[in-house]
Amino acid sequence: MEKVLLFCDPGIDDSVAIMYALLHPGLDVVGIVTGYGNVTQEQATANAFYLLSLAGRSDIPVYAGAQFPLTGEIATYYPEIHGENGLGPIRPPIDLEGELLNFTDLFDLIISYPNDITIIDVGRLTSLSIAYILGEETMGRVKQVIVMGGAFFVPGNVSPVAEANFIGDPVAANLIMERARPLTVVPLNVTSYSVVTDEHIRAITDRYYNPFTPFIQPIYHYYATAYSALIPGLEGALFHDVLAVMALVHPEMFQMMKRDVSVSIAPLTRGQSVADFRPFAPEGELKIAVDFHYPTFIQSFIQVLRREL
Numbered sequence: 001m002e003k004v005l006l007f008c009d010p011g012i013d014d015s016v017a018i019m020y021a022l023l024h025p026g027l028d029v030v031g032i033v034t035g036y037g038n039v040t041q042e043q044a045t046a047n048a049f050y051l052l053s054l055a056g057r058s059d060i061p062v063y064a065g066a067q068f069p070l071t072g073e074i075a076t077y078y079p080e081i082h083g084e085n086g087l088g089p090i091r092p093p094i095d096l097e098g099e100l101l102n103f104t105d106l107f108d109l110i111i112s113y114p115n116d117i118t119i120i121d122v123g124r125l126t127s128l129s130i131a132y133i134l135g136e137e138t139m140g141r142v143k144q145v146i147v148m149g150g151a152f153f154v155p156g157n158v159s160p161v162a163e164a165n166f167i168g169d170p171v172a173a174n175l176i177m178e179r180a181r182p183l184t185v186v187p188l189n190v191t192s193y194s195v196v197t198d199e200h201i202r203a204i205t206d207r208y209y210n211p212f213t214p215f216i217q218p219i220y221h222y223y224a225t226a227y228s229a230l231i232p233g234l235e236g237a238l239f240h241d242v243l244a245v246m247a248l249v250h251p252e253m254f255q256m257m258k259r260d261v262s263v264s265i266a267p268l269t270r271g272q273s274v275a276d277f278r279p280f281a282p283e284g285e286l287k288i289a290v291d292f293h294y295p296t297f298i299q300s301f302i303q304v305l306r307r308e309l
Contacts, residue, residue, distance in 0.1 A: 001027065001028045004021055004028065004030065004117070004118050004119075004245075005029075005032075005106065005109065005110070005117050005119045005120070006018065006120055007032075007035065007119065007122070007128050008032065008033070008044070008048070008121075008122050009037025009038045009041075009124060010038065010044055010048060011038030011039060011047075011241075012082050012088055012219050013238070013239050013240055013242065014044075014122055015051060015086070016216075016219075017239075017241035017242045017244070019051065020242050020301070022051070022055045023055075023210065023212070027248070030109060030117065031060060031063060031109050032048050032062050032063070033063045033103070033127050033128075034047075034064065035123055035126060035127040036067050036068060036069075036077075036124065036126070037123040037124045037164075037165070037168060038077065038123070039086035040067070040075075041065060041067045044086065045064065046092050047085070047087055049062060049096055049097075049098035050087075050092035051212075054212060055210075055211060055212070058098065061099075061109065062098060062099075062100055063101045063102070063105060064100050065127030066124070066126035066130060069124065069126050069168060069172065070126055070129065070169055071169060071171055076168075080226060081223070082223075082226075087219055088219040088222030088223060089218050089222055090215055090219060103130070103131075104134065104135070107131075107135045110139070110141055111138060111141065114141045115141055115142070116143055117141075117142050117143055118143050118145070118146065119145045120145075120147075120244055120248065121148070121149075122148045122245075123165060124165050124169045125149065125165060125169055125172040125175075126169045126172045128147075128172070129169075129171075132176070133175075136179065139180070144182045144184065145180040145182070145183045145184070146184045146186065146244055146247050146248060147165070147180075147184070147185055148165065148191065148241050148243070148244035149166045149173060149186075149273070150165075150173075150188065150261065151166075151273060152188075152189050152273060152290070153189050153290075156188065156272070157192075159270070159271065161269055161271070162264075162269075162273075163188050163273070167270055167271025170263045170271045171265060174262060174263040174265065177261045177262060177286065181285060182285075183287070184286070185261060185273075185286055185287065186240075186243055186247050187273065187288065187289065188240075189289075189290060190291060191238060191240035191243050191244075193294060194239050194297060195234065195238060196237055196298070196301060198224070198236065200236070201217055201220045203302050204216055204301075204302055204305045209305075209306045209307065210309045211309065212305070223237040224237040246300060247289065249300070250296060250297075250300060253293040254291070254292045255289070255290050255291040256287045256289055256290065257277070257288050257290050258288070259276060259277065259281065259283070259284040259288055260275065261273055261286050261288065
């Protein structure tokens with residue numbers, strides 16, 4: 001069973017990635033780090049506690065991540081996509097309590113599972129970069145790092161060249177490209193095809209399977225409605241972050257290329273992920289997903305989210 005430490009900012013797609021990870025029989029979620037991104041760090045934390053309470057997994061520790069980027073700017077949030085509280089129309093109970101641990105406590109967690117934890121970061125990379133700044137030696141004890149971010153061969157989703165997680169904190173993203181090893185990057189050129197449709201959601205919610213079942217349809221509907229305005233003609237919604245989790249449990253479904261990556265901090269190209277894909281370019285240290293098997297994605301998405309707890 002793969003031990004996973006999730007860095008996230010739930011957010012609808014982050015929330016479904018958390019659901020998928022908690023339900024997957026091959027994954028053991030050993031901790032969650034909540035940071036700003038789709039919502040504030042405070043709201044992301046409330047959403048994480050809510051999802052864990054639904055799953056009966058209040059034993060999973062939650063760590064306080066970053067509240068703003070390394071650039072020092074005021075973060076931009078996306079209520080039109082994720083809702084005011086990050087879960088579409090769902091409002092987590094305001095009296096829900098949980099113990100929020102100090103950020104540096106996650107080093108104790110990593111030390112307790114030497115070379116056995118995979119970090120999956122599906123949000124802004126600020127918190128993860130701070131972990132390397134404060135404890136690079138300890139971070140060297142993780143098994144691997146997988147991040148959802150960047151865009152190669154395709155336009156960005158926030159600017160003409162940049163994806164949201166990278167443009168949200170390009171300084172942090174660049175640091176992770178330089179420091180995190182082994183590192184796998186799951187970018188927009190694959191996640192932009194992670195389409196989940198009404199038909200798929202009906203299959204997942206045709207009866208009660210687990211405590212998440214009643215929430216999947218309303219948050220999907222909110223998300224799909226937002227996407228209908230963002231990408232006219234798209235029949236469904238894109239679940240970028242679930243695909244990053246699948247990179248751990250279904251590596252066979254991805255085509256990877258090994259390259260080095262840098263992230264631009266220049267104003268006109270801020271957040272652009274750059275790699276050399278010329279035929280004669282040398283291999284680098286990072287794995288970059290350049291294609292994936294969509295039927296496997298959908299099969300696993302439906303099968304896992306229908307799993308009983």
